[in-house]
Amino acid sequence: MNRWGEEALARAVERIRAETSLSPELGVVLGTGLGALTERITVEVELLYGEIPGFPESTVQSHAGRLLLGRIEGRPIAVLDGRFHAYEGYPQAQIGFPIRTLRALGAVALVVTAASGGMHPLWASGDLVLISDHINLMGDNPLIGPNVDGQGPRFPDMSEAYDLDLRAVAAEEALRLGITLREGVYVAVTGPNLETAAEYRMLRAMGADVVGMSTVPEVIVANHAGMRVLGFAIITDMCLPDALEPADVEMIIATAGAAEPRLTELVGAVIARI
Numbered sequence: 554m555n556r557w558g559e560e561a562l563a564r565a566v567e568r569i570r571a572e573t574s575l576s577p578e579l580g581v582v583l584g585t586g587l588g589a590l591t592e593r594i595t596v597e598v599e600l601l602y603g604e605i606p607g608f609p610e611s612t613v614q615s616h617a618g619r620l621l622l623g624r625i626e627g628r629p630i631a632v633l634d635g636r637f638h639a640y641e642g643y644p645q646a647q648i649g650f651p652i653r654t655l656r657a658l659g660a661v662a663l664v665v666t667a668a669s670g671g672m673h674p675l676w677a678s679g680d681l682v683l684i685s686d687h688i689n690l691m692g693d694n695p696l697i698g699p700n701v702d703g704q705g706p707r708f709p710d711m712s713e714a715y716d717l718d719l720r721a722v723a724a725e726e727a728l729r730l731g732i733t734l735r736e737g738v739y740v741a742v743t744g745p746n747l748e749t750a751a752e753y754r755m756l757r758a759m760g761a762d763v764v765g766m767s768t769v770p771e772v773i774v775a776n777h778a779g780m781r782v783l784g785f786a787i788i789t790d791m792c793l794p795d796a797l798e799p800a801d802v803e804m805i806i807a808t809a810g811a812a813e814p815r816l817t818e819l820v821g822a823v824i825a826r827i
Contacts, residue, residue, distance in 0.1 A: 557607055557650040559701055564606040565654045573598040575622050576659035577631035579827060580652070580780075581820070582771055584636060584667035588617055589810075590817045591634055596623040602635075607650050609643045611635040620651075622658075626825040631655050638766050639691055640745035649695035649774030653704065662719070662781040662827055664820060665771055668809045669763035671788035672753055673737060676762070678791050679812045681734050681819070683723050684715055684784030687769050688740040688761055695770045696777055705777035714772055716781040719827065723783060726822040732815050737762030739786055741769035750794035763788060783823065787812045 575597055583590060600620045602608040611618035617634040624630060633655070637648045652663065671678065700707040720736075727734035740761035742748065748756065748764065756764055763786050775782050789805040789812075 557646045557653070559703070561607040561650070562653055562657055565608065565650070566657045568605050569598070569600065569620070569622070569654070569658065572600065573622055575629050577622060577629045577655065578659065578661060579628060579630050579824060580655035580660040580663045581630060581632045582636050582663070582665045583632065583634050584767060588634055589813050590820060591621055591632060593817065593821055594621055594623045594625045594630065594632060596621050598622045605654070607647070609637045609641070609647055611637060612641050626821055628824055628827070630824070631658060631660055636767055636771070639693065639743045639770075640766060645691070645693045645695035645770050646698065648770045652771050652774040653778060656775070656778040656780060660780065662783070663771070663775045664823070665768050665782065665784045666816065666820070667739070667765050667768045667784075667786045668789045668805060669739065669765040669786040670747070670790050670792035671763055672757045672792050673735070673762045674793060676735055676788060678788050678808055680788045681727075681732065681812060681816055682763055682786040682788060683720055683734050683736040684739045684768075684786055685720065685736050686714060686738045687772065688738060688759060689769045689773070691741050691743050691769060695774050705779060709777040711773070711776055714776055714782060715784050719781055719783040719823070722826050723785075723819065723823050726826070727819055730818060730822060732819055734819070735762070739768060739784065740764050742766060747800050748792065750797050753792045753794045753797070764792060785816060785820070787816060
């Protein structure tokens with residue numbers, strides 16, 4: 554039996570609907586150090602993850618662990634302020650459960666944001682990256698197990714995992730706002746350790762530009778559910794194998810925070826056009 558199947562989903566939606574009838578058009582997932590977007594929301598309801606049946610609880614520094622429902626740029630929106638990771642011990646199906654919940658509430662599109670390590674030698678710490686595609690090296694998949702046909706197909710297509718039209722809108726808005734926006738491939742690993750120099754060489758040779766420990770499970774579930782997906786990453790540290798330095802978590806969070814105003818401005822402009 555799937556602990557995060559239809560019955561669990563119905564309980565989660567019922568709990569949220571007890572607080573609000575707002576039907577979000579769009580869902581947003583905020584990653585490490587990226588919570589400031591919440592300040593632009595006219596919040597109608599705030600629920601801690603622990604109050605919602607089936608939701609995990611965030612254990613990672615800088616992840617607030619709350620669901621916000623309200624409006625931004627006039628659009629009804631649901632924001633997951635903090636996410637969940639495999640290295641915290643959560644099964645992939647549970648990591649994807651909040652995305653299923655957003656879809657059941659009405660969201661037809663999803664914006665995901667993440668902190669990441671940069672492997673492209675011409676990019677720099679603090680750069681914003683539009684995710685064009687991803688590589689799943691997490692050794693797991695949130696769709697493993699019995700398929701619920703009402704939630705999506707058994708074999709969902711991933712040929713356009715990140716919506717091409719939404720990416721075009723993001724690129725146009727970045728140009729209009731004068732924000733430098735890279736575009737590249739995100740590779741997901743389990744963590745929690747960062748990679749060795751040899752592993753960075755391997756990931757780069759595979760075609761990845763940035764690396765992180767999240768995002769891909771949520772994107773897989775969103776595609777399975779028929780949602781359009783747009784993804785952004787902030788490069789918080791450089792992962793160049795011939796110039797590798799020890800990682801500093803505080804510096805990673807600070808770098809994300811410094812880049813956050815540009816990402817918040819860009820995401821707000823994109824939301825207004827979706």
